[in-house]
Each structure stands twice: as C-alpha cells, then as structure tokens.
Amino acid sequence: MKTLAVDFLLKESPNAIAIVDTKLNFISYSNQWHQKFSLNKTDNDNKPLFDNIIEMPDSFKIALNNGVNGKEDINLGQKFVFPNGKLQWLKWKIIPSKSENHGFDGAIIFLDDITIEQKEIELLHKAEEVARIGCWELDLLNNTLNWTKTTKDIHEVTNDFIPNLKEGINFYKEGVHREKITQLVGLAISEGKPYDTELIIITAKGNEVWVRAKGEVEMLNGKAVRLIGTFQDIDERKKIELAHQEISELLKITTQTAQIGTWDYNLLENNLEWDHEMYRIFNIDKNNFSGVFKAWSSSIHPDDLERTLAATNDAINGIKDFDEEFRIKHKDGSIKFIRGLSKTIKDFNGNAIKMTGANWDITELRSTEFKLAESTKLFAETFEHSAIGMALVSPDLKWLKVNKSLSQSLGYSEEELLKMTSMDITHPDDIPNSTFYKNKVKIGGNKNLQLQKRYFHKNGNIVHAIIGATPVKDLNGNISHVITQFLDITDRIEAQKKLEALVDVTKSQNESLTNFAHIVSHNLRSHSTNMTMLTKFLNEEEDEDEVKNLNRMITNATQSLSETIAHLNDVVQVKTGALEQLQSISILNTINQITKSINGLLEEQHATLNLDINKSHFVHAVPAYLESIFLNVLTNALKYRAKERTPVIDIKSKIEKNDILISFTDNGQGIDLNKHGNNIFGMYKTFHKHKDAKGIGLFITKNQIESMNGSISIESEVDKGTTIFIKLKQA
Amino acid sequence: MNKIELCCIIDDDPIFVYGTKRIMKEVGFAKSILVYSDGQAALDGLTKLCIAREPLPDVIFLDLNMPILNGWEFLDEFKNCKSKRSKKIVIYIISSSVDPRDLERVKNYDQVDTYILKPITPDDLIKILGTVVEN
Numbered sequence: 001m002k003t004l005a006v007d008f009l010l011k012e013s014p015n016a017i018a019i020v021d022t023k024l025n026f027i028s029y030s031n032q033w034h035q036k037f038s039l040n041k042t043d044n045d046n047k048p049l050f051d052n053i054i055e056m057p058d059s060f061k062i063a064l065n066n067g068v069n070g071k072e073d074i075n076l077g078q079k080f081v082f083p084n085g086k087l088q089w090l091k092w093k094i095i096p097s098k099s100e101n102h103g104f105d106g107a108i109i110f111l112d113d114i115t116i117e118q119k120e121i122e123l124l125h126k127a128e129e130v131a132r133i134g135c136w137e138l139d140l141l142n143n144t145l146n147w148t149k150t151t152k153d154i155h156e157v158t159n160d161f162i163p164n165l166k167e168g169i170n171f172y173k174e175g176v177h178r179e180k181i182t183q184l185v186g187l188a189i190s191e192g193k194p195y196d197t198e199l200i201i202i203t204a205k206g207n208e209v210w211v212r213a214k215g216e217v218e219m220l221n222g223k224a225v226r227l228i229g230t231f232q233d234i235d236e237r238k239k240i241e242l243a244h245q246e247i248s249e250l251l252k253i254t255t256q257t258a259q260i261g262t263w264d265y266n267l268l269e270n271n272l273e274w275d276h277e278m279y280r281i282f283n284i285d286k287n288n289f290s291g292v293f294k295a296w297s298s299s300i301h302p303d304d305l306e307r308t309l310a311a312t313n314d315a316i317n318g319i320k321d322f323d324e325e326f327r328i329k330h331k332d333g334s335i336k337f338i339r340g341l342s343k344t345i346k347d348f349n350g351n352a353i354k355m356t357g358a359n360w361d362i363t364e365l366r367s368t369e370f371k372l373a374e375s376t377k378l379f380a381e382t383f384e385h386s387a388i389g390m391a392l393v394s395p396d397l398k399w400l401k402v403n404k405s406l407s408q409s410l411g412y413s414e415e416e417l418l419k420m421t422s423m424d425i426t427h428p429d430d431i432p433n434s435t436f437y438k439n440k441v442k443i444g445g446n447k448n449l450q451l452q453k454r455y456f457h458k459n460g461n462i463v464h465a466i467i468g469a470t471p472v473k474d475l476n477g478n479i480s481h482v483i484t485q486f487l488d489i490t491d492r493i494e495a496q497k498k499l500e501a502l503v504d505v506t507k508s509q510n511e512s513l514t515n516f517a518h519i520v521s522h523n524l525r526s527h528s529t530n531m532t533m534l535t536k537f538l539n540e541e542e543d544e545d546e547v548k549n550l551n552r553m554i555t556n557a558t559q560s561l562s563e564t565i566a567h568l569n570d571v572v573q574v575k576t577g578a579l580e581q582l583q584s585i586s587i588l589n590t591i592n593q594i595t596k597s598i599n600g601l602l603e604e605q606h607a608t609l610n611l612d613i614n615k616s617h618f619v620h621a622v623p624a625y626l627e628s629i630f631l632n633v634l635t636n637a638l639k640y641r642a643k644e645r646t647p648v649i650d651i652k653s654k655i656e657k658n659d660i661l662i663s664f665t666d667n668g669q670g671i672d673l674n675k676h677g678n679n680i681f682g683m684y685k686t687f688h689k690h691k692d693a694k695g696i697g698l699f700i701t702k703n704q705i706e707s708m709n710g711s712i713s714i715e716s717e718v719d720k721g722t723t724i725f726i727k728l729k730q731a
Numbered sequence: 732m733n734k735i736e737l738c739c740i741i742d743d744d745p746i747f748v749y750g751t752k753r754i755m756k757e758v759g760f761a762k763s764i765l766v767y768s769d770g771q772a773a774l775d776g777l778t779k780l781c782i783a784r785e786p787l788p789d790v791i792f793l794d795l796n797m798p799i800l801n802g803w804e805f806l807d808e809f810k811n812c813k814s815k816r817s818k819k820i821v822i823y824i825i826s827s828s829v830d831p832r833d834l835e836r837v838k839n840y841d842q843v844d845t846y847i848l849k850p851i852t853p854d855d856l857i858k859i860l861g862t863v864v865e866n
Contacts, residue, residue, distance in 0.1 A: 517830065522796060526827035529850040530746040537753060553746050675804075 016113075019097075021106040022068045024049045036113055055082055060092065067094035067107035077114055089118035125149060132233035138165060140189065140225050151231045154211060156203035173200040173208065181213065189224050192217040198234060210238035258360065265293065265355040267316065272296060281338065281361050283330045301327035301335065308340075315344050316352050325362065337366040389465070389486030395479050397421045397438060409465070409488040411458030427454035427462065441469045441482060452489075464493040508706060527561040567696045582620045582708060584731035587653050587662060588613045590623075594630045598638075605638055607647040617653045617660050618731035625704040626728075632697045633724050637666035642719065659710075660730045665723040671716045680714055735761040735863055739788035741773040741805065742766075742825070743797045751792065751851055758856045761790070770800030774808050787820060790863055792851075795826040795833060802826070806840050821863055823847050 007028060010017060016033040020026055026044045038044060039052050049064070050056075057080040063073035073094040080088045093110040102108075125148070128134055134151025138144075145163045152161055155171055169185065172178040177199040184195040196214045203209055215229035255262055261278030265271070272293055279286050282299050300308050304326040315322040322342035327335050342357025383390050389406030391399050399417045407414050410425065426434050430453040437451040455463045468485040531554060538550045588611070595602065595609060602609065619626070634649065641647040650665040671680070681702040705712045709729055716722040738761035742748050748766055755761060765788055767773035773791075780787055795802035802824065822842055826833065827849040837846045847855055 522826070522828040522830065525829065526744065526747075526796075526849060529827055530744065530750070533750040533850045534746065537750065553749065557746055 016111045018049065018109045018111070019104070019106060020049050020064070020068065020109065021104065024064065024068065027104060027106060033111070037111060055086070057082070057088075057090070060090065063092065063094050064107065064109065067096050067109070068105075070096040070098070072096060077118065079118065087115065087119075088113065089115040129153070134231040136168075136229055136231055138227040140227065147231075154203070154209065154231060154233045155201065156205045156207065171201045171203070173202050177201070184213075185215065185227070188215050188217050188227055192219050192224050198238060209233060210235040255358070260358050260360045262358045263296075263356065265357075267352055267354060278359060281336070281359055282328060283332075299328045299330075301329050303327070315342055315355060318344060318346065318350075318352060322355075322357060335363075336361055337363045389488060391417075391422075391484045391486065393422065393469075393482045393484050395442070395482070397423055400481055405488075406486050409457075409463055409486065409490075410455060416458075422455075425456045427456065430454050437467070437469075441471055442479060462490070463488060464490045523564045524561070527557050527564065530557045531561075567700075570696075570700055581622045583623060584618045585621050585623055585626055586615065587617045587619060587660065588615045590626050590630060591651060594627060594634060598631070598634065601635070601638060605641065605647055607638060607641075607649060610648070610650045612650070612652040613662075614653060617655070619660050619728040620731045621708050621710075621728055622704075625708060629701050629704055629726065632701045633664050633726070636697060636724075637664060637668055637722070640671075640722075641666070641668045642721075655730060656727070658730055659727045662726045662728070663723055664726075665721065667721040670718040670720050670722055671714075672718050673714070673716055681712065734759055735789045735860065737761065737763050737765065737786055737788040739765040739767070739773070739777075739791045741768075741770060741791065741797070741802070742794035743768050744794070747794070747849065754851060754853050754856060758853050758860070760856045760860055769797040770802060770805030770808075772799075774800065774805060777809070789821065790859065791820055791822045792825045792847075793822055795824060795828060803836070806843070810840075810842065821859075823859065825849060825851060 010019070010028055011031050013030040014032060016030055016036050018026060018029040018033050025046055025048050027046075029044055034041065034044070037054050039054060042052065044052050050061070057078075059075075059078070059080075063075065066073055073092070075090065075092045077089060077091040080090060082088070091112040091114050095108045095110075097104055097106050097108055099105050128148055128150035132150060132154060134154055135148045136151050137146040139146075143165070145165050145168055147155070147161075147163055147168075149159060152159060155161075155163075157163075165185075169178065169181055172181045180197060180199055184197055187193045188195055194214075194216050196212070198210060198212050200208050201211055210233075212232040212234045213229065214232075215227050217224045218226040218228065254260075255275070255277060259277055259281070261281045262275045263278055264273045266273075270293055272295065274282075274286075276286075282296075284295070284299070297305065297309060297312075308324055308326045311320070311322050311324045314320045321344065322340060325337060325339050328338050329335055338359050339362045340357060340359045342355050344352045345354040345356065347353050383401075384403050386403055386405055389409050390403045391406055392401040394400055398421050402414050402417050407417060410417065412425075423431060423434065433451065434453055437449065437453075441449055449469055451467045451469075453465060453467060455465060457463045466487040466489055468487070470483045471479045472481050472483060474480040534550055534554045534557065538547060538554070541547050541550060591611060591613060601607075637649050638647055645667050648667045651662070652665075653660055653662045655661075673680070681698050702712050705726060705728070711727045713725045713727075714722060715725070738755070740748055740751055742751075745768075748768075752764055752766075755764060765776070767776055773793075777787065793802050793805060797805075800808070806822070820842070821844050822840075823845050824837055824843055825847045829848065834846055837843055845859075
C-alpha cells in the first residue's frame with residue numbers, strides 16, 4: 001500500500017526513518033537516513049538493511065530482529081564504544097508492523113545519532129566536575145528543584161537524591177549563611193533580582209564547605225517562573241583567601257608592632273609607595289611625600305649614599321638583592337641607623353619591573369652594640385691597667401685571666417698563674433676560710449663578698465690581700481666564672497704592725513712617764529715632807545741630844561733625796577736615744593770585764609761562776625747598758641743569796657732565731673712570783689728585807705734592755721733560786 | 732679627852748715613824764703605839780696578837796709604799812683574816828702620794844676610813860681621836 005504521498009512524506013522527513021520487511025530488507029527510507037547511516041549512496045530499496053549501513057552496535061541488531069518479530073524497542077539514547085575506539089551515541093525507536101495494521105510485515109525504525117549533543121553534555125558535566133561547579137534549576141511553576149551531579153557531589157548526597165527548595169536552603173549553615181540565602185532567594189523570586197554570594201553549607205556528611213551560589217531569574221509576564229544557577233565549591237580558594245587575609249592582617253600587625261616599614265617601588269613609573277611605618281621611620285609627613293625614589297635617597301646620610309645607591313642599582317639589575325645598613329638624617333638633624341632588605345620582581349623577559357622591601361630602625365641596637373663594645377673595651381682596659389689586682393676565676397678556683405697588678409703582687413707571671421689554682425699559694429691557715437668563702441660566693445647570688453686572706457709570694461713572703469668576688473652567671477643561671485678583685489694590703493699590714501710596735505713603745509714610754517710621775521708625787525715628796533717635819537721639830541726642840549738626833553735624821557733625809565734624784569737621772573738617761581748608740585758587743589768579753597770588776601765581792605762570798613758562752617755570740621747593745629745590766633743581775637744574785645748556801649751562778653748564752661738568749665741562774669733565796677710577779681721589774685719594788693734593796697735596779701735593767709729592743713723575763717722558786725733570761729738582738 | 736688604847740703605825744720610813752710618834756705624844760693620842768716597818772711584818776704581828784687573844788689596835792695608820800708587802804697587799808691580806816676578829820679596827824691610809832690613782836683605789840677598800848696625806852699634823856690626830864672615841 002505504497003502511496004506516493006506517504007512515500008514523499010517519508011522521504012522528506014527531517015528524521016532518519018527506515019521501513020524494513022521481516023527479512024530486514026529496506027521497504028523504504030528517508031533521505032535523512034540515507035544521508036546519515038548509509039555506507040554508500042546507491043539505492044537501497046529491497047536490499048538488506050545491513051548491506052548498506054554504517055557500523056552499528058550489536059544491541060541495535062538484536063533490537064531490530066526483535067522488532068520484526070513483533071516486539072517494540074525504544075532506546076532513548078545510549079553511548080556505544082566500538083572495538084576500533086569510535087564513540088557513538090544512538091537513539092532509536094523500533095515499531096513492529098503487521099500487514100493487517102499497516103499493510104506490511106516488518107518494522108518501522110526511527111534512528112538518531114546524538115553523538116555531538118551528547119558529547120557536549122558530557123563535556124559540560126566533566127567541566128562541572130572538574131571546576132566543582134554544579135548547576136541547579138528551580139521550577140517555580142511546579143515547584144521542583146533539580147541539581148546536577150556536581151551540585152549533589154558538593155552537597156555530598158547520593159545521585160538519586162531529590163532535593164526540594166526547603167531542603168536546599170537548610171543545607172546552608174544555620175545563622176547568617178542560611179539567613180542570607182533565604183533573603184537572596186526570596187528577593188530573586190519576588191523581585192527577579194539575581195544573586196551571587198559566598199556562603200557556608202553543611203554537607204550531608206556534616207562537613208563545612210564554602211560555596212559560591214549564583215542565581216539568575218527567568219521572568220514571564222513580570223513574574224519569576226524559573227531560577228537557574230550555578231553552585232560552586234570554593235572551599236579551598238575561600239580558605240586560602242581567608243588564610244591569606246588572616247596572614248595579611250597578622251603581617252600588618254607584626255610589621256607595625258616590630259616597627260618594620262614596607263614599601264613597593266614601581267620601577268617603570270618611578271613610583272614609590274610607603275606604608276604607614278615607613279613614614280614614621282623616615283619621619284616624613286605623608287602629605288609632603290613626593291613618592292619618587294629621590295624622596296628616599298635624599299634622606300640617606302651623605303656618607304652612606306654612594307654605597308646604598310650602588311646596592312640599589314645591583315638590586316635593580318638583578319645582581320644582588322638589597323641588604324644594607326645605612327644611616328638616614330631626619331629633618332631635626334638626628335641620625336638613625338636603618339636596615340633595609342628588598343626583593344626585585346621581574347617580568348617574563350627578566351626585566352626588573354618592581355621592587356618590594358622593608359626598612360627598620362636599628363638605631364637602638366647599634367647604639368647598644370656600640371655601648372657594649374665600649375664597655376667591653378673599657379672593662380678590658382680597666383682589668384689590665386687596674387691598680388687593684390683582678391682575675392677571672394673558674395668555679396673550681398682556677399685562674400682564667402689575671403692582670404698585671406695581680407701578677408706583680410704575687411710575683412708570678414700570668415703564664416705561671418694560669419697553670420695553678422688560687423689555693424696552691426694560699427696560706428695553709430687560710431684554706432678553711434677560703435673554702436668557706438668559695439661556697440658562700442656560689443650560693444650568695446650576685447652579692448659582692450669580701451675576704452681577707454694571705455697568699456705566698458713567689459719569693460716566699462706573705463702577701464696580705466682583701467678578696468672581693470662577684471659571680472657571673474650564664475643563661476642557665478649557673479656560675480660561669482667569678483670576677484675577683486685582689487687588693488694587696490701587705491704594705492698596710494706591715495705599716496699596721498709597725499704602728500702596733502710604735503704603740504707598744506709609746507705604751508712603755510707612757511709607763512715610764514707614770515713612773516716619773518710616781519717618783520715625783522711620792523718619793524720626792526716623802527723626802528721633802530720629812531724634812532719639813534723635822535725642821536719644825538728642830539725649831540721647837542730644846543733638848544740638846546734630841547736636836548742632834550733630829551739633825552742626823554735631816555741629813556739622812558737629804559741623802560735620800562739626792563739618791564732619789566740620782567735614780568731619776570738614771571731612768572731619764574735610759575729613756576733617751578739608746579738605739580742610736582747600738583754596737584756589736586761580745587757577750588763573753590763583757591761578762592769577763594764585769595766579773596773582774598766585782599772579783600773582790602765574788603771572792604768574799606766564795607761564789608762560783610760557771611760560764612757557757614760562745615765567744616762568737618755578739619749582740620747589738622749600748623756597751624754601758626750591757627755592763628750595767630750584767631752587773632746588776634750578778635750583784636742581785638749575790639745580794640739575795642741563800643744564807644745556808646755558797647752562791648753558784650751559771651751564765652749561758654744561745655742563739656734563738658735572730659736573738660741571743662743569755663741566762664743567769666743562781667741558787668739564792670728565790671722569789672714568790674705568784675705574789676710579786678707583776679711588780680718584779682717595777683720601780684721601787686722590793687721584796688726582801690735587805691738593807692740595800694731600793695727597788696730601782698731591776699727597773700732600770702728592764703728599761704735598758706727594752707731600749708735596745710730586747711726583753712727580760714724571770715723564773716724563780718722560793719729557796720731554790722732564780723733564773724733571769726735576757727734576750728738581745730744578735731749582731 | 733680619852734686616849735685611844737692601842738694605835739698601830741705601819742711604815743718603812745723611820746723619819747715618818749719618829750715624827751708621828753712625837754706628835755701623838757704631843758696631842759696625847761694613844762696609850763701605847765705599835766710600829767711595823769712593812770706590811771708583811773704588820774700582818775704577821777697582828778695575826779700573832781689575834782691568836783694570843785691580846786688586844787688589837789683600835790686605829791691603824793697604813794703607809795702604801797713599802798717593801799715586801801705594800802699597803803694595798805696588806806689590806807687584801809688583812810681583809811682575809813677579818814672574820815677572826817671581833818673588834819672593828821679603823822684604818823687610815825697615810826701616804827705622801829698625791830697620785831690621783833691611789834686616791835681612787837682607796838674607795839675599793841671599805842675598811843679604810845680616810846686617806847691622809849703626809850705629813851700628819853696634830854690637827855689630823857685630834858680629829859681622828861674625836862671620831863674614834865665617839866664611836
């Protein structure tokens with residue numbers, strides 16, 4: 001039932017249509033078919049379909065076989081990949097036909113190649129996926145919301161998720177984000193206003209994601225009917241952006257706090273841009289700044305200008321980044337030290353187009369460094385040239401560094417001292433104190449502690465010193481070393497000793513003065529009062545015999561007075577200028593001389609003298625004194641002899657250090673030293689009933705000995721004997 | 732005026748002893764006078780009197796500068812045997828010393844009544860006689 005009209009319609013159909021019989025031979029086909037699917041352009045009528053058709057997938061062949069067997073097959077669009085790699089999207093509809101219905105047995109085939117369109121869609125989806133930009137569509141007429149796959153991916157929902165408007169909005173984070181989207185969508189619907197915003201959604205899996213949501217409105221008769229838009233995952237970008245913002249903010253605060261000025265110099269336009277800190281550092285009013293390179297370079301100190309400009313040129317020419325210290329001069333004339341760093345930015349061709357950098361004020365640092373250097377230098381100079389000995393000492397008392405003064409005081413060179421510890425030459429008696437002191441310094445914090453101690457000079461002499469120590473701590477608070485000051489007070493101590501000796505001399509002289517006073521106040525006076533009294537009696541007396549008696553007494557009193565005056569004269573003579581008359585005298589010779597002069601007395605007493613005197617023993621003495629002393633001691637031994645024994649006197653001499661000790665030992669009466677010890681050498685002290693006891697001999701002897709820097713002492717036992725020890729300087 | 736029973740002079744200066752005895756006679760100071768020429772002799776003599784229960788002196792004139800045992804030493808020793816005596820003995824220091832240290836030192840001895848500077852005068856003795864007899 002082929003009619004011409006039908007055939008024409010079929011031929012001219014805009015779609016590819018073919019009609020086949022049950023044997024799959026063409027009954028008819030449209031021009032489109034022939035154009036699109038035929039292998040060659042020969043006539044296909046009554047020829048088998050598969051003889052002249054481009055490569056088709058197997059499923060098409062199966063579908064066609066089913067079709068001629070009465071089974072309809074619809075394919076709405078399917079992608080086929082052929083073994084040769086060719087990709088084709090096909091869409092078909094195969095309708096079975098029976099002769100009773102359509103006048104023939106076979107099938108009608110609608111076939112469409114949608115490869116090009118599908119490829120576009122596929123690309124779009126790919127693009128969506130790659131760009132993480134999804135699309136959405138809100139149909140306001142039937143109130144449906146469509147999301148593309150990427151939109152769903154961004155929301156982290158499954159592909160079969162069907163959203164609605166309320167759900168869509170609820171994905172936005174509660175609070176400002178949800179309020180904002182609600183407002184924007186509302187405005188779009190009511191006023192047709194498009195939107196483009198960046199907000200946070202909470203995905204189905206609970207992740208926070210930054211998205212950019214864009215919405216366009218389609219209007220119909222002034223009413224919004226559809227909203228379409230994109231939905232983009234900008235989380236990474238947004239986070240970077242926010243982080244950048246945060247870092248920028250931080251940088252700004254940092255540079256401000258650190259007072260670092262930053263600048264940007266556009267080389268092409270010769271335009272210099274400064275931040276706030278730069279103006280502050282250069283002390284230039286922002287409004288007066290010309291913004292050119294010259295404004296910066298004119299601030300630089302003339303002495304630093306050449307160097308700084310050269311460094312700038314090197315930086316521009318890419319030789320070396322700018323990293324210089326230079327001085328600038330403020331308008332008020334003050335000089336600041338500036339540190340500058342820069343980076344040069346180049347274009348693709350390697351030409352410098354821009355420089356960016358930072359400047360900061362290091363004046364304080366420089367001046368602190370300068371002061372530190374000065375103070376270090378000063379310390380080193382002070383240390384070396386100090387009149388006081390100084391040393392750096394390790395915690396275990398090793399010398400680390402000593403100055404000239406110290407090595408002079410101790411007699412060792414610096415090299416020698418550094419090899420020993422301070423304890424090596426400390427006086428043994430001062431070691432416990434020094435150790436105690438060392439520990440005190442360790443725990444004493446920063447206190448300056450002092451100690452007076454003795455050292456041995458290299459030549460063996462004692463060096464007296466006052467030590468002051470100041471511990472220096474490292475960053476951990478441990479003592480790294482100790483600064484020790486060493487004040488040599490040897491001279492002072494020597495002077496003090498001399499002074500003490502002088503005080504002793506003064507004391508003894510004072511004692512003598514007291515004795516003079518005593519003589520004057522008592523002895524002279526007693527004679528004079530006696531005479532006064534006797535003369536008074538004499539005047540009143542009438543009895544001749546009594547007058548004679550009184551006259552005799554007056555004579556005695558007069559004699560006593562002149563005797564006392566003679567004693568006084570002796571004492572005064574001892575006291576003056578003995579030291580100038582010192583000579584070297586042989587002890588033995590002097591003793592022999594004395595014994596000769598009292599030979600008569602010795603013989604009368606049948607006394608025995610035993611001499612044990614080395615003739616090499618010489619003393620520093622005044623000859624007359626030495627004779628007087630020996631004479632006095634010897635005559636005392638005879639005067640106070642024991643009645644029942646003949647006197648035996650041993651005289652010995654021996655060397656004791658720089659002195660010679662001479663001893664006179666007798667076997668006489670002895671004296672009770674417990675009773676009279678204090679007074680034995682005192683003036684007018686007598687302890688025996690003896691007619692010649694005047695209490696003046698030993699007093700003068702003692703004074704004579706002491707005036708020659710000697711000393712006298714006594715040992716005695718009542719009724720056994722007495723030993724007198726005389727110590728004089730060896731000559 | 733009543734005389735003192737027994738008076739004692741301890742002094743090594745014979746001229747002083749002579750003079751004092753003479754003045755005592757003049758003013759009628761004591762019935763009898765004991766003389767010791769130094770402190771040791773006085774201590775020994777007085778102790779002997781004490782043991783023999785013989786009368787002790789009412790007044791002692793004590794010199795300071797004497798051999799063997801001087802006035803101070805005598806005072807120290809005499810203080811030690813004080814407990815053995817029942818009678819109060821008035822002691823006068825009598826010295827030619829005008830040394831202020833001696834005057835000061837006297838204050839340490841409460842058994843000493845007065846420090847009398849030599850030479851002793853009849854007025855001194857009359858005054859002493861007055862106070863001693865009164866007591």
